[in-house]
Amino acid sequence: MSTHRHADMLPRGTLFIAGALVLFAFTAVAILRIVGVPASASPIAMRAANHVALVSSRSLRFVDRADGAVVIEDAGVGGTASVIEPGQQTGFIRGVMRGLARERRMRGIGDRPPFTLALWRDGEVSLTDSVTGRSIEMTAFGSANRAAFVALLPKGPAA
Secondary structure: OOOOOHHHOOOHHHHHHHHHHHHHHHHHHHHHHHHOOOOOOOHHHHHHHOOOOEEEEEEEEEEEOOOOOEEEEEOOOOOEEEEEOOOOOOHHHHHHHHHHHHHHHHOOOOOOOOEEEEEEOOOOEEEEEOOOOOEEEHHHHOHHHHHHHHOOOOOOOOO
8 A cells, every 4th residue: 555645746846936936926916016007908998098089889789590690780770780601701700709698698698788899080999798898809809800890880981
């Protein structure tokens, strides 16, 4: 029968390094807070602070169809804004919406409340969940992915 000793599980040096790393992290955060370095601002807060104007927006609802298509409804005026058929090269829109839908399911929220797609004067494009408040900045994902969402905005102002 073998004996099991807890002292043999992790080398003492590994525990020392892990403890030092945790201590360093706490110390660094404390110093930054004491000195007054602000936490990085969210794009929403930065737009508000800089008074960036809204150029165009649209309330959208994303509904899965039985055949695998995604129907994008205009929740503001009614009607269909777009339909993403199965097999279309629009994986980015599907991926973004899958993540937002998963968060809604975890909170017990259905697909009825709309999302707000917005184009800002500084050229940024955001998609905000009207219920959870979560906002995704589309510009961070590259121009082609940004363009997929800009195409869903009402025609008129330069996008």
